[in-house]
Amino acid sequence: MIRRFLLVSSALAIGGVLAACSDSGKTPAAGGAGAAGAQQQAAAVGVITLKKGDFPITTILPGRAEAFQTADIRPQVSGIIREITFREGGEVKKGDVLYQIEDAPYLAAVAQARATIAKAEASVPSAQSNFDRYQRLVGSGATQIEFETAKTNLLQAQAEVESAKAALAAAEIDLNHTKIIAPFDGIIDQTAYNVGNVVAANQTTALTTVRQIDPAYILLTESSTNLLRLRSAIAAGEIKGTGGNDAFRLILENGKEYGEKGTLDMSKSVVSETTGTFTIRVRFPNPDRIILPGMYVRATLELGSESGFALPQLATSRNANGELSAQFVSADGKVENRTFENASPSNNAWLVTEGIKDGDQLIVSGLQSITAGMPVKPTEMKINDKGIVVPVAPPAAGGDAQQPAAK
Template sequence: MNFRPTIAAFTAGVALAGCDFISRDRAKASPERPEVGVVTLHPRNVAISSELPGRIVASLVAEVRPQVAGIIQKRLFQEGGEVAEGAPLYQIDPAHYRAAHDSAFAALQKAEAAVPSARAKVERYQGLIKKNAVSTQDLEEAVGALAQARADVATAQANVASAKINLDYTTIKAPIGGRADKSSLTQGALVTAGQADTLTTIRTLDPIYVDLTRSSAALLDLRQAIDEGRVRSSERKVDVKLKLENGWVYPMTGRLEFTEAKVSQTTGTATVRVVFPNPSRLLLPGMYARAIVEEGVAPGAFLVPQRAVVRNVKGQATALVLGKDDKIEERTLSVGRTVGNNWLVTAGLGDGDRVVVEGLQLVRAGQPATGVEVVIDDATGDLREREPTTMKIQAKG
């Protein structure tokens, strides 16, 4: 049985059917009216934030040095541990200072013992002078002796206080609360008052500071945007998020403390300080971090996906918009900063405009097109989902 004519006829029929399908697809999505992906825009209040680099610093730092000379008898704290304000850190041999205190106290008692007799003598002379039994000079000398005795008491009291201070200084205490570094000296070491070498350093880690740097040009741009009404400054305290060196976002929110009232002549930047709670002591001084600072709100702005914005030959930002009559329009935009994977657009677009985000290469200004609504993933800038209808791929030949 010869099947060749049958196979040839079948093949010809399939070819004709295939050509018919391709013709129908071209009719649906012809080059004269291609399908494009669009995003419908609506104005909204956009939070304006900046990501600034900075370093973490302790909120308080105290370098511990001895205030009296002597031999260290004991170290009274755990190296690397937390110490409370006023907690004893070192004990210096107090024997010499205790003896000096006792001597000063004895001198005070001697001075106080001289006061009653000098006072009694003045009182006696005051009675005798009325009877002309003593001279005026004798009374004046008695009054002077009483004043001298009282002055001796005051001097002795000051000496006792000074000796007590030196004796107390033999116990070196923590001037602030925080985490103590390692000890630079051990038991038996000789220390002197006001020496250059520190015994240890204490840093307060909760709360902790993050010192950020910001260019003076960025500060001027923000002030200009606020003055022109493009950005509405927040009246509440500014919240700040922190991104650590490994990319992890710190779970607790900080607050803006102040912006330094000067700009560095060498770097052209100003310091911005942020305060963060640090109960777990995760943030340590010296760490590098980037802070996300909320600066204000741009009212009635549009967020346009970056993939939809291109630059023309004049360097202007432009976007293609599918108009009400389904014809492509080219718009010149006023763009500000980036917000995620979007451009912040303040002029050139209106409520309900359909911006072309897919198929830009298939259309030009004035050309009719069919718009298919798409959704852009803000995190990646890619298409997240599409309507069931997809863009047609034109067959060749």
């Protein structure tokens, strides 16, 4: 009995020692895990330090490119196409011959008209002589009727000469129209007719089309809700593009900004009854022919400037109420979410005038891994010309570090 008690006591004693050792081993591990968790909560984020300044107020309008001039080429005389002198899709200059229509019948018509003139002119001297003779004899051997008849014959002979000259001019015009020329400099489309095809004067089907695309027109559309504001800005001269200055910048279909700036050319004063929009036409230089008719583009229009803080669009979002929202670093190093009721577009940013002060740090990267109230470790960043967030270059310390060595 005593032996059994001793065995049980020994087992309990050993179990207590093992439990104590296990507890002592777990306590430091738990403490280490808590410290590691605290370090993981301080997420690394990129920030930019905001400073109040004057920024442009802009609006972005959708639009479509159109040619500056477009001409459908049609024949003005009938005949067979003898020659096509242009390269389809190539450039043509004003006055270049595009099509040559068979001109033999028109050359014959010109020759015939010249012969008719010669015949008409040959009868004029005889009529003139007869008129002069009766003019001298009127009242002394010649009757008034004979004089009037001679006068009429002279006038008819002269009229026949003028008529023949007019017929010659018409024949020469038709002959010139056998050469179909380019009306202006531009790009020519493919031809709808080939050599040997018969064409008719003023036919409905065009032979080809010539488009002038330098400069190019951009037709922008805007909703009627902004009509009064835009027209007032134009009338007040707040749009810097009026009067020859550049105010429009263009974003192409590939998302890149076009290198040239545009000027306001025309603004319609009538709102479409079907779409509720109005049209603004802008002219852009297009020397490299980057803008092609039919392209869909977006134009940025500067309406003026305002003092405030520019929040890059890549660092903002909209909440369920449609309010602009952004994440900031608070004074105690935690994530602070702010919303703004009023924000105006300013190029690739939102211009905010309230709720921000100089020196506030806006979080621009690492937004996916943070939530409001989370501790963060900010790193100063900047947004380059391409809209990419990159670290701010650290100050050049190499020179300072080498100065002691030089001494």
